[in-house]
Amino acid sequence: MTTPTVSGQEASTAQPQYRVIGTRPIRHDGLDKVTGRALYGADIRLAGTLHGKVLRSPHAHARIRSIDVSRALALPGVKAVVTAQDLPDVTDKVADLVEGPIRLKYLSNNILAGEKVLYKGHAIAAVAATSPHIAEEALALIDVDYEVLPPVLDVQKAMQDDAPLLHEDLKTTSLGEQTDKVSNIASHMQFRLGDVEQGFREADIVIEREFHTATVHQGYIEPQNATALWDADGHLTVWCSTQGAFTVQEQLAEILQIPVSKIRVIPAEIGGGFGGKIWVYLEPVAALLSRKTGRPVKMVMSRAEVFEGTGPTPGSYIRVKMGVKRDGRLTAAQAYLAYEAGAYPGSPITAGCTCIFAPYNIPNVLIDGYDVVVNKPKTAPYRAPGATNAAFASETVIDELCEQLSMDPLEFRLLNGAKEGDRRADGVPYGRIGYLETVKAAMEHEHYRAPLEGPNRGRGVASGYWFNIGFQSSVSISVNADGTVSLVEGSTDIGGTRTSVAMQAAEVLGIAAEDVHPIVGDTDSVGYTNVTGGSRVTFATGWAAYEAAQDVKRQMIERAAKIWEISPEEVIFADGVFIHGKDPEKRMTFKELAARIKTGEPVVGRATVSPRGVGGGFGTHIVDVEVDPETGKTQILRYTVVQDAGKAIHPSYVEGQMQGGAVQGIGWALNEEYFYTPEGHMANASFLDYRIPTCLDLPMIDTVIVEVPNPGHPFGVRGVGEVPIVPPAAAIANAIYRAVGVRMRQLPMSPGRVMKAILSKGGN
Amino acid sequence: MPRKIHVQTRINGEEVEFLCEPRQSLLEVLRDELGLTGSKEGCNNGNCGACNVILDGVLVNSCLVLGVEAEGKEITTIEGLAGPQGLHPLQQKFLEHAALQCGICTPGFIIAAKALLDKNPQPTEYQVRHWLAGNLCRCTGYDKIVRAVLDAAQVMAGKGGND
Numbered sequence: 047m048t049t050p051t052v053s054g055q056e057a058s059t060a061q062p063q064y065r066v067i068g069t070r071p072i073r074h075d076g077l078d079k080v081t082g083r084a085l086y087g088a089d090i091r092l093a094g095t096l097h098g099k100v101l102r103s104p105h106a107h108a109r110i111r112s113i114d115v116s117r118a119l120a121l122p123g124v125k126a127v128v129t130a131q132d133l134p135d136v137t138d139k140v141a142d143l144v145e146g147p148i149r150l151k152y153l154s155n156n157i158l159a160g161e162k163v164l165y166k167g168h169a170i171a172a173v174a175a176t177s178p179h180i181a182e183e184a185l186a187l188i189d190v191d192y193e194v195l196p197p198v199l200d201v202q203k204a205m206q207d208d209a210p211l212l213h214e215d216l217k218t219t220s221l222g223e224q225t226d227k228v229s230n231i232a233s234h235m236q237f238r239l240g241d242v243e244q245g246f247r248e249a250d251i252v253i254e255r256e257f258h259t260a261t262v263h264q265g266y267i268e269p270q271n272a273t274a275l276w277d278a279d280g281h282l283t284v285w286c287s288t289q290g291a292f293t294v295q296e297q298l299a300e301i302l303q304i305p306v307s308k309i310r311v312i313p314a315e316i317g318g319g320f321g322g323k324i325w326v327y328l329e330p331v332a333a334l335l336s337r338k339t340g341r342p343v344k345m346v347m348s349r350a351e352v353f354e355g356t357g358p359t360p361g362s363y364i365r366v367k368m369g370v371k372r373d374g375r376l377t378a379a380q381a382y383l384a385y386e387a388g389a390y391p392g393s394p395i396t397a398g399c400t401c402i403f404a405p406y407n408i409p410n411v412l413i414d415g416y417d418v419v420v421n422k423p424k425t426a427p428y429r430a431p432g433a434t435n436a437a438f439a440s441e442t443v444i445d446e447l448c449e450q451l452s453m454d455p456l457e458f459r460l461l462n463g464a465k466e467g468d469r470r471a472d473g474v475p476y477g478r479i480g481y482l483e484t485v486k487a488a489m490e491h492e493h494y495r496a497p498l499e500g501p502n503r504g505r506g507v508a509s510g511y512w513f514n515i516g517f518q519s520s521v522s523i524s525v526n527a528d529g530t531v532s533l534v535e536g537s538t539d540i541g542g543t544r545t546s547v548a549m550q551a552a553e554v555l556g557i558a559a560e561d562v563h564p565i566v567g568d569t570d571s572v573g574y575t576n577v578t579g580g581s582r583v584t585f586a587t588g589w590a591a592y593e594a595a596q597d598v599k600r601q602m603i604e605r606a607a608k609i610w611e612i613s614p615e616e617v618i619f620a621d622g623v624f625i626h627g628k629d630p631e632k633r634m635t636f637k638e639l640a641a642r643i644k645t646g647e648p649v650v651g652r653a654t655v656s657p658r659g660v661g662g663g664f665g666t667h668i669v670d671v672e673v674d675p676e677t678g679k680t681q682i683l684r685y686t687v688v689q690d691a692g693k694a695i696h697p698s699y700v701e702g703q704m705q706g707g708a709v710q711g712i713g714w715a716l717n718e719e720y721f722y723t724p725e726g727h728m729a730n731a732s733f734l735d736y737r738i739p740t741c742l743d744l745p746m747i748d749t750v751i752v753e754v755p756n757p758g759h760p761f762g763v764r765g766v767g768e769v770p771i772v773p774p775a776a777a778i779a780n781a782i783y784r785a786v787g788v789r790m791r792q793l794p795m796s797p798g799r800v801m802k803a804i805l806s807k808g809g810n
Numbered sequence: 811m812p813r814k815i816h817v818q819t820r821i822n823g824e825e826v827e828f829l830c831e832p833r834q835s836l837l838e839v840l841r842d843e844l845g846l847t848g849s850k851e852g853c854n855n856g857n858c859g860a861c862n863v864i865l866d867g868v869l870v871n872s873c874l875v876l877g878v879e880a881e882g883k884e885i886t887t888i889e890g891l892a893g894p895q896g897l898h899p900l901q902q903k904f905l906e907h908a909a910l911q912c913g914i915c916t917p918g919f920i921i922a923a924k925a926l927l928d929k930n931p932q933p934t935e936y937q938v939r940h941w942l943a944g945n946l947c948r949c950t951g952y953d954k955i956v957r958a959v960l961d962a963a964q965v966m967a968g969k970g971g972n973d
Contacts, residue, residue, distance in 0.1 A: 073905070076905040076910070081848070088847075266912070268850070268912070269852070315912075317912045317915075318912040320948070349854060703911075706948070732853065733857035740952075741939045741943060742942075742943035746957075
């Protein structure tokens with residue numbers, strides 16, 4: 047299972063030799079996770095714990111006339127009931143949380159509904175009882191009087207003037223200005239580059255297509271959970287599975303209107319997130335129940351609650367128009383994207399607009415994006431949020447252009463692909479990027495050249511882009527007398543980042559990865575650290591580890607100097623050995639020097655960073671499919687992911703991100719979808735009916751790690767985690783076309799839809 | 811509240827007694843009554859396999875078994891796989907192959923794979939995929955999991971494993 051690693055041309059000669067980076071040590075938390083000892087949020091057990099359950103709306107859209115909890119409170123074993131009445135009034139407040147300013151009322155109402163419920167599954171009330179079963183029984187005893195309203199579930203219908211309104215006070219923001227128009231359209235944005243009309247006039251071939259994509263869920267296996275203890279002295283401690291302990295702390299402070307200093311968040315192990323465990327759901331509710339009862343309260347969602355009550359990623363309507371010259375050069379591209387935000391504003395429309403043409407250098411671009419509320423759960427980030435929908439549209443239109451040009455689709459990408467200095471439609475010029483290197487590596491891969499024989503089989507390719515974010519990270523490293531170091535970081539670890547962070551410290555200190563003991567701190571034990579998201583942990587927290595290790599190195603050099611009675615400038619540190627500059631016979635390894643740590647004060651290094659040199663990443667995927675013409679079912683025969691990782695710190699976990707992201711994309715492409723009844727009820731809120739890929743659906747997923755180092759990071763790291771979910775839907779659609787001659791423009795490309803397309807072929 | 815029932819069973823080779831309500835699942839008993847939280851709840855309706863245990867030699871979703879049904883049975887959970895001699899080869903191979911990311915599905919996969927190798931010590935890749943189709947992983951894309959299981963089978967065939 048050796049994975050080929052391809053280096054960028056300029057980069058290959060400049061790449062330094064590393065001792066730890068690029069190796070594959072066993073992850074530090076692995077033992078706990080294969081033995082069942084690792085403690086996830088739902089495994090937390092405090093003495094005297096009560097169990098909380100949430101009452102959820104049976105309607106997609108309704109006004110709450112009244113809530114009567116008296117019968118529930120009378121049930122033996124029930125200790126407290128809370129509703130939105132127990133939350134502070136935050137009507138006119140705006141808070142800076144997660145992705146920027148947000149109307150706090152929206153967040154608060156999503157935790158426990160105020161005057162209206164806006165989707166089926168919207169939380170209304172919660173019960174704490176001595177057992178989860180009693181709490182569940184009590185839910186049935188809460189009487190809610192609803193005035194049921196018509197729901198709107200489709201983004202295009204929601205944009206119409208006569209659509210039912212979710213928020214009577216939501217006025218459209220257009221191009222940054224708030225208008226007086228009350229509508230479900232929360233905002234309209236636009237990117238403009240060059241003159242798109244002129245660009246289309248210059249084109250020899252212009253293709254315009256429409257696309258629809260369904261609401262899909264992150265589908266992490268561990269449901270949301272929270273345990274809260276609100277002490278008599280006003281201190282709140284929360285244990286939960288989250289992508290960011292500090293964002294939970296901040297959200298709790300805003301929603302509950304208490305100072306952050308009163309809140310300690312202890313992150314448990316987290317069983318997957320993919321963006322879905324950034325916004326809080328249960329944490330404030332468990333806190334309120336704990337305050338009312340004076341006891342710890344634990345809450346765990348059921349799978350149906352996860353589907354119906356937590357953020358999926360938007361369904362969307364997208365229109366794309368692209369023009370090329372006969373020689374294959376793109377002259378213009380235009381897109382219209384409307385994303386479902388769910389019940390409250392905030393879909394990833396900006397990212398969708400930024401990513402839709404990001405892999406290409408196009409002189410004339412016009413992109414319009416709309417963020418639209420509908421009666422579905424408030425959407426949350428999902429791995430490269432907004433980019434998969436967008437790439438499905440643009441990358442399949444490009445495939446049609448290539449067909450009309452009779453041009454190899456990878457040759458087309460080499461011709462038009464973005465490189466350093468090219469400007470994205472949102473105005474940002476690229477630094478050193480490795481897109482073309484991924485295209486070349488894909489062209490050279492045996493998969494792309496291998497013959498694909500047999501009926502109903504086809505090969506497709508597609509590319510994708512995703513950002514990398516900096517944000518704040520903190521790391522401290524203390525040296526132990528046995529020559530190991532303990533590393534405390536603030537980034538919760540979803541996929542092995544303790545190890546990729548620790549390896550960067552080990553590289554600096556010249557010690558083994560195993561000699562670094564990384565732990566994830568809580569909000570009282572480590573400096574502020576932003577969320578595990580935006581493909582940032584190995585980049586930014588890894589950078590903090592690099593800097594903290596430099597701090598340790600400086601202090602250790604000073605210690606060696608003190609022992610040898612020379613100046614620190616006279617100590618040489620190389621390959622993990624401290625050398626006396628004037629007497630090279632005198633030398634101490636890191637371990638030997640650490641053993642003499644009591645010759646002075648303890649050595650603790652620290653670093654806080656907010657790095658700017660982010661490295662966005664590109665991927666190019668190749669897929670072979672076979673479509674069953676009798677059923678419309680698409681089987682993945684072979685799949686290859688090529689991606690620029692900048693520098694793969696731990697190649698196994700980089701491959702893992704590429705494989706896992708691709709498979710989530712495959713699920714999105716072929717199976718996954720929220721089915722809604724006309725009343726707006728999700729009809730498939732279980733893992734049986736919302737079908738994520740199983741291992742039987744898949745082949746091995748080949749990976750090629752391209753390494754074009756990010757000049758903005760000490761080791762060249764780029765964001766890795768999100769890119770691989772972007773290309774699969776388009777690559778598979780392109781492969782299906784070559785297999786059976788139908789262009790799929792709706793996700794998922796489920797058997798029924800493909801069958802329908804095959805049957806109507808020639809007819810449309 | 812319904813009266814609790816006394817249950818006597820064997821878990822990971824040890825005699826265990828517990829009291830449980832008739833409505834409590836075996837998963838609930840393992841986790842909440844006995845503190846064996848290695849078995850995970852991902853769906854509570856038999857779709858995801860995160861709660862897999864081996865019950866009298868049969869792989870089951872412990873969320874679909876009642877606690878009272880454990881009476882007189884022999885149960886193996888994830889906590890019973892590693893011994894004083896070290897990790898089970900499956901656990902070791904999951905680590906070496908980086909066959910886990912978040913790790914929440916890992917106990918279920920390892921238990922399911924053990925049940926497979928107990929019956930079929932030399933499975934093909936297809937047989938591994940077919941058997942493990944009842945276990946959902948959202949992080950890895952399964953590639954490294956399948957490789958880890960195939961590799962563990964090789965090791966166990968060569969050295970007899972430490973099972």
